Amino acid sequence: MLFYSFFKSLVGKDVVIELKNDLSITGTLHSVDQYLNVKLTEVQVLDPEKYPHIQSVTSAFVRGSVIRYIQLPPDDVDTQLLQEATRKEVTQPRKE
Amino acid sequence: MDLSIVNNDYYLSGMAALIGDIDSNLVLHQAFERICVGRQYADIPRGLFVIRGENVLLIGELDFHQPIRVPLVEVTIEEILKLQKEDIEKKGRIEKLRQKAMIEHGLVDDGNPIEEHY
Numbered sequence: 001m002l003f004y005s006f007f008k009s010l011v012g013k014d015v016v017i018e019l020k021n022d023l024s025i026t027g028t029l030h031s032v033d034q035y036l037n038v039k040l041t042e043v044q045v046l047d048p049e050k051y052p053h054i055q056s057v058t059s060a061f062v063r064g065s066v067i068r069y070i071q072l073p074p075d076d077v078d079t080q081l082l083q084e085a086t087r088k089e090v091t092q093p094r095k096e
Numbered sequence: 097m098d099l100s101i102v103n104n105d106y107y108l109s110g111m112a113a114l115i116g117d118i119d120s121n122l123v124l125h126q127a128f129e130r131i132c133v134g135r136q137y138a139d140i141p142r143g144l145f146v147i148r149g150e151n152v153l154l155i156g157e158l159d160f161h162q163p164i165r166v167p168l169v170e171v172t173i174e175e176i177l178k179l180q181k182e183d184i185e186k187k188g189r190i191e192k193l194r195q196k197a198m199i200e201h202g203l204v205d206d207g208n209p210i211e212e213h214y
Contacts, residue, residue, distance in 0.1 A: 021153060037120070043156065052167050055165045056158050056159065056164045058156075059157045060154055065150070
């Protein structure tokens with residue numbers, strides 16, 4: 001839940017997503033769900049020479065399970081807050 | 097809705113009848129499987145296609161207001177299947193050499209069993 005909330009706070013920001021098949025795409029974060037599936041608008045492929053067949057795609061849905069990294073603009077992330085939140089998440093007993 | 101689906105080595109496009117559910121299972125209507133090798137491609141008509149969600153990497157919406165930029169050359173289906181076979185064989189040979197080199201350095205590479213489909 002923590003990272004779902006974290007990504008919700010980043011909707012509207014530009015991110016770069018690296019998939020597990022080594023494809024990197026950039027775009028504006030449109031929405032995220034509990035599985036960390038991501039919808040992006042204004043999609044661009046970072047290496048169009050290697051992946052020419054995705055050039056006409058403007059918006060995309062990326063399945064959460066295939067994402068390796070999501071690169072974020074450093075100014076939009078409060079690392080202190082994130083550190084505290086993750087620490088709390090670990091130490092507090094879970095409701096489940 | 098016209099979509100294109102990137103699925104590792106294959107690329108499917110068609111009209112989505114149903115964007116399944118949370119598992120991203122899909123039903124495609126008038127689907128074409130596009131096989132790309134280098135700068136060449138061919139479309140194989142597949143008709144009604146059901147895709148299990150765990151295989152889906154990315155679903156991209158095509159924007160028809162922009163001219164479709166596809167810097168690829170179309171070839172016949174027979175030709176692309178031949179090229180694909182050669183490409184797979186070449187990659188297999190390179191992988192074998194890599195494994196051999198790793199073993200000579202005392203390293204064993206079992207691949208990543210979870211990620212091997214990606």
